[in-house]
Amino acid sequence: MTITKEQAQNIQGIGIAGFRKYTQQLIFARIDNANKARTLLRELSHITANAWEVKTFNELFSEIRHRGRQAEGGVRATWVGTLISASGLKKLGANLDELPGDEGFIAFKAGMAARAQTIGDTRPTDTPEQWKKPFRPGTEAIDLLVVVASDEAAELDEAVARIEKHMARHGCTVVFKERGRTLPGRMRGREHFGFKDGASQPAIDGWDDAPAEVEPPALPIGEFVLGYADAAGQTASVGDFWRDGSFAIFRRLRQDVFGFRQQVAQGVPASDPALDAGTTAAKLAGRWPSGASLQTSPTVDDGNVTNAFGYSGDPEGLNAPRFSHVRKANPRDEPRVDLAQEPTERHRMIRRGAPYGSPLNQAATADDGKDRGLHFISVVADPARQFEFVQSRWLNDPNFPNGATPPTPAQGYGPPVGGEPADGPDPLAGEFDAGAQDTLRQPSGAHQFTVMHELVRVTAGEYFFVPSIAALKRLSE
Ligand code: HEM
Incomplete structure (x- = not known):
């Protein structure tokens, strides 16, 4: 199935397209006044990047760079992703009860902290009780996650300041923010342990280039976006609001x-x-x-x-x-x-994370005590079958x-x-x-x-819905 321009313009760019920027700021916010927050949602629905524009930009950028030209100075973009947790959707009046009773939807509605037993966040080092304060159980502070990504520091700062101002003006409080960025020098493109990150991503049928014969096969878009058939030929029966949306897994992983x-x-x-x-x-x-x-x-x-x-x-x-x-x-x-x-193939994830913190000096003879790690962000259609399964059944076992x-x-x-x-x-x-x-x-x-x-x-985490552009507009009404 080919993903049409119209479909891709309704799907957010953070998932199937990917921002691919040097710097990625995460802004987590609590909704204090849902009515006022609708005005913020309206603004966000205008500036949230769709998959069509992000993919088109990425292709143009690669094309220019391929010809040995400096793409950085020529084509530029600052992208925004708008993610909403189950508590945020509830505050905004979305009907979570209309979601089917499958495990993945149950997991999303419960939130990551409540799923600690299932995921394996049970060691003293990983329990939600010791996560960053706003993410701890019972806090109900994480309603929104706005991701702002750019190659230009000044443009990023400006976009972040504008969004934070809108949040403050429209009934929301920023409860946690942190910048992820590509590491400097020879660590560029690598995570803190020193390995290149992003070597393997699932290819989507009718959207990405077809994989070579020995590469893992392309997957139907329904593995990552709701409203389409998945690899088992099933389409989750969700209403219009959920269609063209995905789920995002956020984990702050200290290394x-x-x-x-x-x-x-x-x-x-x-x-x-x-x-x-x-x-x-x-x-x-x-x-x-x-x-x-x-x-x-x-x-x-x-x-x-x-x-x-x-x-x-x-x-x-x-x-x-x-x-x-x-x-x-x-x-x-x-x-x-x-x-x-x-x-x-039924357990694959699109990964959109970035490292945070500065690298540990190569010559260090002791730990410098600094907090560094990975903002793990994965985009899936089913948090249970994809993320939770991989973490608990494969990585931990x-x-x-x-x-x-x-x-x-x-x-x-x-x-x-x-x-x-x-x-x-x-x-x-x-x-x-x-x-x-x-x-x-x-x-x-x-x-x-x-x-x-x-x-x-694990020092923080939450599940988010990545609404379609149309659903963001609906939330603002
Ligand atoms: C700080 C923690 C982590 C580090 C340092 C890390 C590092 C890496 C590296 C170096 C790669 C290989 C390059 C690539 O294919 O992108 C990779 C791949 C991958 N990681 Fe992680 N990772 C971390 C956490 C996780 C978690 C929590 C999950 C899932 C629950 C995960 C799932 C994956 C997957 C699915 C791949 C691709 C494997 C493949 O398709 O061959 N990673 N990771």
């Missing part, structure tokens, strides 16, 4: 970069051949710093960034370990990925994928049979108890090692 460097400096005890720090880091991530996959570049970072690979030819994970972040997060052609026997099949969909994978060590949790973004074990597999044998502690901590 312990010094801890990561200590972890990889230890290598893997008894590994043979022994792993140096750089190779250990790549084994944890599943890709090298350049973004090259361990499947296609098993021994050295040759900068070959591609998605033309699978894991079925490496069932034991001799190249990309089965515990590695990218293999757990998208197991591609791994057999036995899901109790419901659904293909991995030490027994996925080599453990026993879960007896019911609500339970995790069991330990592997026959004395096999489990592969262990995702050491980067998994949630696990201190001292958890991962298993590196080499032709010389299985070598278990301790993951010192969670290198990533």
